[in-house]
Amino acid sequence: MTQQTGHAPTDQGRRYAVHPADGAVPHDAGPHAGPVEKPECEGVHHHDGLSVQDGRSDSLHAFTRLIARASAIKESAPPAMAVVWPCEQHALEAAVEAAQAKIARPVLVGCEGTIRAVARQAGLDLHDCLIDDCPTPQAAAMAAVAMVRARRAQALMKGSLHTDELMHAIVAPETGLCGRHRRISHVFIIATARYDDLLFVTDAAINITPDLLAKRDIVQNAIDLHVGLGLGAPRVAVLSAVETVNPRIQGTIDAACLCKMAERGQITGGVLDGPLAMDNAVDPEAARIKGIASPVAGRAQILVAPDLEAGNMLAKNLIYMTQAESAGLVLGASVPVVLTSRADSVRARMASIAMGALYARFLAQAAADGVAAPWE
Numbered sequence: 001m002t003q004q005t006g007h008a009p010t011d012q013g014r015r016y017a018v019h020p021a022d023g024a025v026p027h028d029a030g031p032h033a034g035p036v037e038k039p040e041c042e043g044v045h046h047h048d049g050l051s052v053q054d055g056r057s058d059s060l061h062a063f064t065r066l067i068a069r070a071s072a073i074k075e076s077a078p079p080a081m082a083v084v085w086p087c088e089q090h091a092l093e094a095a096v097e098a099a100q101a102k103i104a105r106p107v108l109v110g111c112e113g114t115i116r117a118v119a120r121q122a123g124l125d126l127h128d129c130l131i132d133d134c135p136t137p138q139a140a141a142m143a144a145v146a147m148v149r150a151r152r153a154q155a156l157m158k159g160s161l162h163t164d165e166l167m168h169a170i171v172a173p174e175t176g177l178c179g180r181h182r183r184i185s186h187v188f189i190i191a192t193a194r195y196d197d198l199l200f201v202t203d204a205a206i207n208i209t210p211d212l213l214a215k216r217d218i219v220q221n222a223i224d225l226h227v228g229l230g231l232g233a234p235r236v237a238v239l240s241a242v243e244t245v246n247p248r249i250q251g252t253i254d255a256a257c258l259c260k261m262a263e264r265g266q267i268t269g270g271v272l273d274g275p276l277a278m279d280n281a282v283d284p285e286a287a288r289i290k291g292i293a294s295p296v297a298g299r300a301q302i303l304v305a306p307d308l309e310a311g312n313m314l315a316k317n318l319i320y321m322t323q324a325e326s327a328g329l330v331l332g333a334s335v336p337v338v339l340t341s342r343a344d345s346v347r348a349r350m351a352s353i354a355m356g357a358l359y360a361r362f363l364a365q366a367a368a369d370g371v372a373a374p375w376e
Contacts, residue, residue, distance in 0.1 A: 059198045063191035063325045063351065066229060070354035071101045078104050079154035079360040081338070081353065082144035084166055085110040085137045086159035089122045090342060094349030095157065099128035103350070104357045107132055107153060109140045137161035141169035148177055148335050154360040157338035157353065167206075170333055177333040183207070183217040184332035186339060187225055188315040189355055192324035195282065199318070200226060200234070200302040204311035205339060206330065212254050215304065216261055221331040222302045223270040228362035229355065237281035237300035238274025239310070243290060251275065251306035258304075270302070271295050278303075278314070327351035329359065336360055
């Protein structure tokens with residue numbers, strides 16, 4: 001792929017920017033801190049710009065390969081993952097399976113008596129898991145964060161405690177895991193049978209009404225994850241209700257500003273276009289009818305929502321209405337945080353652990369290579 005700098009106007013005066021890679025808290029909580037054409041393949045059937053192989057899309061195959069890759073790495077030990085308060089079966093089961101699959105080395109941080117009782121009732125073998133006994137969810141969250149700060153864990157995973165309890169420990173100014181230069185955000189990684197590429201949807205869980213600078217961090221976190229998982233420089237669609245700038249719709253103004261920020265090197269590693277409506281972000285024909293020509297339109301890999309409500313509804317529509325595979329991570333802290341819902345299947349939890357483990361390996365290698373972390 002030929003990298004470009006600067007911007008290129010399209011027939012509607014739209015702009016996109018391409019740059020090489022450099023390397024739930026409320027919005028008012030303060031800062032924490034190009035396209036390649038796919039060849040025709042035998043056995044792949046194309047319908048309406050989408051490809052399906054053996055009844056599964058390329059994105060579903062890519063999703064499965066990422067999970068398999070997380071357990072296939074043999075040259076180093078799996079990353080240690082502190083699982084915070086895994087005191088219900090749904091939280092404990094995924095951690096045990098991740099240990100058995102050699103995806104991660106879980107450290108179960110919570111009430112040891114409760115954890116062992118849940119394991120006995122569910123028939124789970126804790127032989128491959130360490131237990132750090134803590135009396136309460138709050139104490140467990142603080143202990144898990146301390147483990148990361150002491151470099152005894154390379155990732156965190158939410159168990160059965162409330163999200164706010166975990167996030168409070170992560171963003172604590174003196175004892176947490178967030179620096180001054182990068183706000184934390186959440187990314188859903190979604191694979192659906194109706195789309196070729198994996199879709200990253202952000203932010204659907206952390207930043208409620210992000211302003212422009214928060215959106216800059218949200219975009220950069222998602223780009224860094226895409227690159228860190230080995231998926232290359234992503235095509236990023238900044239979504240709104242319409243695809244033209246309208247001063248009465250703040251999301252369109254923010255989208256245009258984010259593209260200019262990418263053009264000026266304030267966002268790096270991906271191709272940005274926006275504002276884009278959902279249809280012309282993911283459907284090439286819709287983009288063609290609207291006269292939108294850019295590397296992103298119709299082929300987006302990251303979908304940036306204007307606010308949490310839109311992002312959450314978009315992600316859950318994709319997951320539940322299209323029976324998509326999904327994983328979820330919180331980014332922007334010093335380690336990835338696996339954030340799952342009680343409604344998630346064990347498969348979804350395993351996928352989230354796998355993505356978190358892969359990204360933890362990437363961050364560890366970057367640190368070993370002397371690359372400064374963005375939150376420092």
